[in-house]
Amino acid sequence: MKWFGFIAVFLCGSLFIYGTVEFPGWGDPLSPTSTHVSPYYIEKTMEDTSVPNIVTAVLADYRGYDTMFETAVIFSAGIACLFLLRQMKRKKTDFRLYRHTATGITFRIEKGGKLPPTAKEFERIDGLWTPYDLIIKTTGRFIIPFIQIFALYVIAHGHHSPGGGFQGGVILGASFVLFAISHDLRSALNRMSEKLTAFFYTLGVYIYAGTGALCILLGANFLDYSALATILFVDPVTARSHGILIVEIGVGIAVMAVMVILYYNLVSAGKFDEGL
Amino acid sequence: MVDLLTIIISKYNYWGYIVLMMIGLYAMIVKKNLVKKIIGMSIFQTAIIFFYVSIGMKKNATIPIISHGHDGGEHAVHAVDFINPLPHVLMLTAIVVSVATLGVALALAIKVYQQYNSLEEDEIDSQIKVK
Amino acid sequence: MSQHFPAFIIVIPLIAAFFIFTAGWLKRTYCFYIAAVALAISLFSSFGLLLQVLQNKVVVYHFGGWSPPWGIAYRVDYLNGIVLVVSAAIAFLNLIATKKSVEKEFIERVGPFYALYVLFVTGTMGIVVTGDAFNLYVLLEIASLTGYALIGMGTEHAALASLNYVFMGTIGASFYLLGIGYLYIATGSLNMFDIASILPNIFQSNVVLFAFVICLTGLFIKMALFPMHTWLPNAYTYSPSPAISLIAPLTTKVMVYVMIRILLSVFTPSFSFKSMAVNTSFVWLAVIAIVVGSILALSQQSLKRMLSYVMIAEIGYMVGGFWLANRAGITGAILHIINDAAMTLCVFLVAGNILYRVPGDSFDNLKGLFRKMPFSMGAFVVGALSIIGVPPTCGFFSKWYLITGGIAAGHYGFVAALLFSSLVNVVLFFRIFEIGYFEPFGDLHISGSMDEEEKTFDDAPLGMLVPLMIVAAGLIALGIYTDTLVTKVIQFAIPGGIS
Numbered sequence: 001m002k003w004f005g006f007i008a009v010f011l012c013g014s015l016f017i018y019g020t021v022e023f024p025g026w027g028d029p030l031s032p033t034s035t036h037v038s039p040y041y042i043e044k045t046m047e048d049t050s051v052p053n054i055v056t057a058v059l060a061d062y063r064g065y066d067t068m069f070e071t072a073v074i075f076s077a078g079i080a081c082l083f084l085l086r087q088m089k090r091k092k093t094d095f096r097l098y099r100h101t102a103t104g105i106t107f108r109i110e111k112g113g114k115l116p117p118t119a120k121e122f123e124r125i126d127g128l129w130t131p132y133d134l135i136i137k138t139t140g141r142f143i144i145p146f147i148q149i150f151a152l153y154v155i156a157h158g159h160h161s162p163g164g165g166f167q168g169g170v171i172l173g174a175s176f177v178l179f180a181i182s183h184d185l186r187s188a189l190n191r192m193s194e195k196l197t198a199f200f201y202t203l204g205v206y207i208y209a210g211t212g213a214l215c216i217l218l219g220a221n222f223l224d225y226s227a228l229a230t231i232l233f234v235d236p237v238t239a240r241s242h243g244i245l246i247v248e249i250g251v252g253i254a255v256m257a258v259m260v261i262l263y264y265n266l267v268s269a270g271k272f273d274e275g276l
Numbered sequence: 277m278v279d280l281l282t283i284i285i286s287k288y289n290y291w292g293y294i295v296l297m298m299i300g301l302y303a304m305i306v307k308k309n310l311v312k313k314i315i316g317m318s319i320f321q322t323a324i325i326f327f328y329v330s331i332g333m334k335k336n337a338t339i340p341i342i343s344h345g346h347d348g349g350e351h352a353v354h355a356v357d358f359i360n361p362l363p364h365v366l367m368l369t370a371i372v373v374s375v376a377t378l379g380v381a382l383a384l385a386i387k388v389y390q391q392y393n394s395l396e397e398d399e400i401d402s403q404i405k406v407k
Numbered sequence: 408m409s410q411h412f413p414a415f416i417i418v419i420p421l422i423a424a425f426f427i428f429t430a431g432w433l434k435r436t437y438c439f440y441i442a443a444v445a446l447a448i449s450l451f452s453s454f455g456l457l458l459q460v461l462q463n464k465v466v467v468y469h470f471g472g473w474s475p476p477w478g479i480a481y482r483v484d485y486l487n488g489i490v491l492v493v494s495a496a497i498a499f500l501n502l503i504a505t506k507k508s509v510e511k512e513f514i515e516r517v518g519p520f521y522a523l524y525v526l527f528v529t530g531t532m533g534i535v536v537t538g539d540a541f542n543l544y545v546l547l548e549i550a551s552l553t554g555y556a557l558i559g560m561g562t563e564h565a566a567l568a569s570l571n572y573v574f575m576g577t578i579g580a581s582f583y584l585l586g587i588g589y590l591y592i593a594t595g596s597l598n599m600f601d602i603a604s605i606l607p608n609i610f611q612s613n614v615v616l617f618a619f620v621i622c623l624t625g626l627f628i629k630m631a632l633f634p635m636h637t638w639l640p641n642a643y644t645y646s647p648s649p650a651i652s653l654i655a656p657l658t659t660k661v662m663v664y665v666m667i668r669i670l671l672s673v674f675t676p677s678f679s680f681k682s683m684a685v686n687t688s689f690v691w692l693a694v695i696a697i698v699v700g701s702i703l704a705l706s707q708q709s710l711k712r713m714l715s716y717v718m719i720a721e722i723g724y725m726v727g728g729f730w731l732a733n734r735a736g737i738t739g740a741i742l743h744i745i746n747d748a749a750m751t752l753c754v755f756l757v758a759g760n761i762l763y764r765v766p767g768d769s770f771d772n773l774k775g776l777f778r779k780m781p782f783s784m785g786a787f788v789v790g791a792l793s794i795i796g797v798p799p800t801c802g803f804f805s806k807w808y809l810i811t812g813g814i815a816a817g818h819y820g821f822v823a824a825l826l827f828s829s830l831v832n833v834v835l836f837f838r839i840f841e842i843g844y845f846e847p848f849g850d851l852h853i854s855g856s857m858d859e860e861e862k863t864f865d866d867a868p869l870g871m872l873v874p875l876m877i878v879a880a881g882l883i884a885l886g887i888y889t890d891t892l893v894t895k896v897i898q899f900a901i902p903g904g905i906s
Contacts, residue, residue, distance in 0.1 A: 005306035013298040017291055019617040023592060025286030027335040029356050034334050036595030036605075037476050038362050039355035046342055046353065054340035054361040055368075063365055065470040065479045069533070069545045070369040072421060076526050076549055077376030079428060080556030083519035084383045084566075161341065166368055195432060202425045209422050222414040224472035255372075262379045269386050304574055317577050324585050331592055362597075366541055370584065373548045380552055381573045384559050387566035404564060 049240040056158045060165075060244040060251075064223045067247070068208050070166075071254050075205050078258040082198075085270030098122040099132070124186065132184075140182030147175040155252040159241065165251030172252065173259025185268060194264065194272065197257045204254025208247045289330045297323035308397045310388060314381045321374040325367045332363035340364070409459070413468035413481040415452040416491065417533050420445045424525040431518010438521040439506055445525060446502055449532065450495040453488075460488040461895065467538075475538070476601040482538035486671075486741065486900035489892070490535050490664050493745045497656050497752050498528040504756055504874035505649035507867075508763050512647050513560070520557075524653065527553040531657045535664060540587045540673070541597045543665065544580065547629075551576045554658060557650035558642050568641035575628055575638040582625030589618035590673070599673045610678055619674060623666070630662035632726055633696035636719045643715040648759035651711070656751040659718065660744045663725045667740065670729075676904055680732040687818065693727030694824040696720065701831035710758050710768040713835060714751075717794060720828050721747050727821050728809045734898075734905050736812025741897050743805035746793070746885060750802060753790035753878045757783050760867040760875065773839060774846040780866040784843055786879040791836035793882045796829050801885035808893075 024031035041058050051057040059067050098107045100122055107122070155168030180188035212223040220227035225243025226236035234242065264272060300323060303316025340361040342353055385395065392400045423445030430437040459466050460483055468481040483491070502524065513520045530550030537543050555576070559569035591597060593614045594605040609615055631639040639659075643651055670679040680686055700720030707713040725747070728740035758768055760783040765772045777784045793800035806825060813822040866872060885892070 002306055005302055009298045009302045009305065012301065013294050016294045016297070016617075019589075019613065020287050020290040020294070021283060022613050023287060023290060026289045026330065027333040028286075029334050029337070031592070032595035032605075033331055033363075033592060034355070034360055034595070037597070038360040038595070040477055041361055042340060042355045042358045043353050052342045054342065054358065055364050058361050058365045059368060061471060062473050062478050066366075066369055066539075066542055066545055068421075069542070069549060070372045072424075072526065072529070073373050073376045073545065073549055073552065075425075076523065076552045076556075077379045079519050079522050079526075080380045080552060081383045083516055083523060083556050084380075084387055084559050086516075162339070166372060198428070198432065202429055205425055206422075209418060209425070213418065213422065216411055216414065221469055221472045222411070222418060223470050226472065266379070266382055266386065269390065301578075304578070310570060313574060317574060321577065321581055324581055324588070327585065328588055331588065363591075366597075369541075369545055373545065376552055377548070377573065377577055380555055381570065384555065384566050384570040384573060387559060388570060391564075391566060400567060 048237065049244065050237050051159050051241050051244060053159055053161065053164075055162075056164050056244060056248070060247050061225065061240055064212075064244075064247065067251065068212065068223070071205050071208050071251055074255060074258040075201060078201055078261050081262055081265040085265045086272075087270045097125045099125050125184065136182045140178055144175050144179055147178070148172060151175065151252075151256075155248060156245075158248050159245065165248035166255055168248075169252040169255025170259060172256040173263075176256070176260045177263045180263065180267075185264070185273065189264070189272065192260060194261070197261045197264070201254045201257035201261065204250045204252070204257060207250030207253070211243060211246050211250070289333075290327065293323045293327040293330065296326065299323075310385050310395045310397065314378065314385060317381065318374065318378055321370070321377070325370055325374070328363040328367045328370070332360040334359045409455055410468070412452040412456045412459070413466065413483060413536055414470070416449050416456070416495070416536060417529055419448045419452075420525045420529045420532070424522045424529065427525060428518055428522040431522065435517045438518050439502075439509075442502055442521045442525050443499075446495070446499040446528060449528070450492075450499045453491040453495040453532075456483050457488040457492050457896075459483075460485060464899075475598045476596050479537075479539045479542050480598065481536050482600065483536060484900070485896050486668065487535045487664070489741075489896050489900070490661070490744060491532060493748055494528075494531055494535060494657055494661065497748055498531075498653060500874045500878055501649075501653045501656075501752060501756070504871050504878075505652065505759060507871055508759055509649045511763070512649065516560070520560075520650075523553045523556055524650070527557065527653065527657075531661050534661055538599050539597055540590065540599050540602065540669075541584075544584050544587065547580055547583070547665075550658070550661075551580060554654050557654065558646040561646040561650075563645050564641065565645035565647075568638075568645050572638040572642040575635070579625045579628030579635075582621050582628065584625075586618045586620075586622030586625060589614055589621060593618065599668070603673050603675055606674065606678065615674075615678070619678070622669060626662055626666045626669070627726075630659045630666065630722055630726075631719060632692065632722050633699050633719060636696075636700075636722075639719060640712055640715040643718075644709070644712045648755070648762050652752060652755035652759050655714075655718065655755050656748040659722055660725075660748045660751075663722065663729075663740070663744055666726070667729055667737075671902055676732075676902055680905075686730050686732045689730040690727045690816075690818055690821050693723040693730065694820050696723030697727065697824040697828045701828045704835055705831060708769055710761070710770070710773065710839070711755075714754055714758065717832065717835065718751060720831075721751075721794075724806075724809060724825065724828075727824075728812055731809075731812045731816040731818060731821065732905065733812055733815050734901060735808050735815055737901050737905065738893060738897050739805050739808030739810075739812050741900060742808055742889065742893065745892075746801040746805045746882075749878065749882055749885060750790055750793045753786060753875070753882060754794070756871075756875050756878060757787040757790065760871055763867050763871065764865060770839070770842055773842050776843040777840075779864065781864070782866050782872050783875065786875045788840070789879040789882055791832075791839070793886075795832045795836060799886045800882050801889065802882075804886055804889040 041054055045051060045054045045057045049057045049061055096109050151168045151172035154163035154171060155165055158164030176192055215224045215227045216222055218227035218230060225240045228243050229236045229239035232239050232242055297320055300316045300320030304313050307313055337357055337359045340358045389395055392403050394400055423441050427438045427441050430441060456466060466483040470479045509520060527550055530546045533546035534543055534550060537546060555569050555573050558572060559566050590602055593609055593612060594602050596602050596605060628635040643655055697720045700716050700723060704713050704716035707716060725740045725743050728736045762768055764780060789800060793802035796802045796806040810822055810825055
């Protein structure tokens, strides 16, 4: 099987390499890709949308419909994970585990036992072994706000510099995942519950599709942001720029939430306790 | 000889993607471990992303962000000065698709593991045959 | 408002999916109704579109107000107009028909289930309506991802089967994407019709040839043409019945549509059908698919698995008919997309009804079903006769066109394969009729005495039966109105130069 696979792959690869012989040279400015459709984007983007970052403009405006489905793809992935893995009924255990935060001693409280009085000194944990490290926790707490601010900057500054909704959304999602790793899943869920995440990723896609639908209501084609000019009180070109920002924010929210829900589901196999 | 050399110089970037793609394909055909197959699938998709991104390259051109300033005013933009933005846009979409596929594949792998207690295809097959 | 129909078809179900998902957390019973309303609007819009197409030939919709090579445009003509209506109708009828069994199988997951269901429909309809090659890839991935998830929640080895489907499906979709990349390198455009206008100048380039081969390989994997069919039987056998009666009629048929669209509209017949030798070899591939699919179907011992192999044979019909490269053959292929989708829906709905009442779908469990579930089995007879190809059901007419095409092209191997497959289908389905009609319910030898109650009438609930009856009647209606369908719609879907 190994050799058969290797030979098949080798033949396939040689065939592909043969197929590149008539390709235009790498980086050739006269190739069809550089001369047919793309020059329009490069030369007209500023006039049409007043967005200097051409990638953002093409992503969210010229080919905005693709991007809406891209958001729908991750939305589907989020639902698919939830659908496949989430165990709706929680297994009821006879005991609860608490940890004294200062000393790290774990208490096991049987059913009917008295629970600790304040939540400040004790935290509830799920498994007997739940990772706990003061240095990692503190570093995480220190670094997460900066990551989040950077993420928001990337989303907001997508018009002028590399960045945009996806990139920013992924960074924002990573900050939540970092929190869940450096602390534990239960405290992450306390900050960002499953329902809140679900709300966010629905909201993100609503913003995108809703903006598109609003354009229909205002009498233009789906996703034609220039129609927003009448309600934003600006000229159509600026309206396109604003429209791009609105959908990028929607994309950012959706991507962030889906990254978080994918992590929650995969890491705990759908049980939402300390699975790792 | 010179011809061959020019071909190599102007096409080697595409060969890089082909090698990567074949590594991914090999992993998907030969490996028996489901997670290794998933990794192969990921490599395969990434190779195609590289392919598209390298289409976008243009010699002597810069990233597709038009320089602008509050006082500098508008000046004419020439297409030859900026690389092709379209493949980058397409690949943002393809990256997201591959992340989504990866997520669903891992979720399914977890389900498989819960059911058979193994991720090796041989072991799973023998379990299926016993039943 | 009617100029926005192309957007409504896709966008209304998409927005509904988000509402459904939210409703799943709040009140589960609403999910079904939101989905029903959304799919009804989608069906209505696709009807409206078909009427517009009959009037104006082509309907174009520019998203974001950008005209084609720069923006994304939807373009509806005769070919996809009719496929759209059929897919929308199937999605809607199946939704109504499976309400009860969804409630039974996915008690707590109704919200995500319907969200995925509607997203799957969005993806599938989008594939059919789009005029942009890359947009098609994104929609293809939406349809596939939701399909993987729906199949993965099935019984027995569903998760493993679904994971294998993920591998094969991803390779297929990636090959398609790569093929589009090659086309993009050669032409610099992504819009199907813009590509078609540039390609004639560079037909002799081997980049175009590679794009053609790679695209076609990807699509063959996606449509499960033998020998790339390995993912299909397991995935379809183990998947939950309300999902499979949606996925089975749509996925593979829509991929055949994509093949026809790419080859006729992007590469144009003058490139695709350039060499007779290539055409003939593809027809032979289809012949092998038909024969092997039929033979494998004979050796199966459960209903759904048998139907999956019958479907593999049916894919051979369409691919072969198309590559005959003459008018009758292509008409037959397009007609068979519509008919086969309807037939598959009918038989898989029956399989769903049976599984609703009986623990399994192996042939032992089908004993005495004609007495127990007369209406479901009645519909099954209609579906089976249609797959066999008995007039006046629709299956007969598409097969007739295919055979005429085969004779006109002088390809008697294909004709023989069609006849062979029909004979095998007769054996397959009459065996089931026999088991269902003549053998008593339950196993006499083990249970000792026959349980009187189990013999009596116990068909699926009315909510599941009525849509099934509509589908069965539709099979006959499609057969009776075949002529209208061909003269009013399908003959215009085939471009000029083909005799």
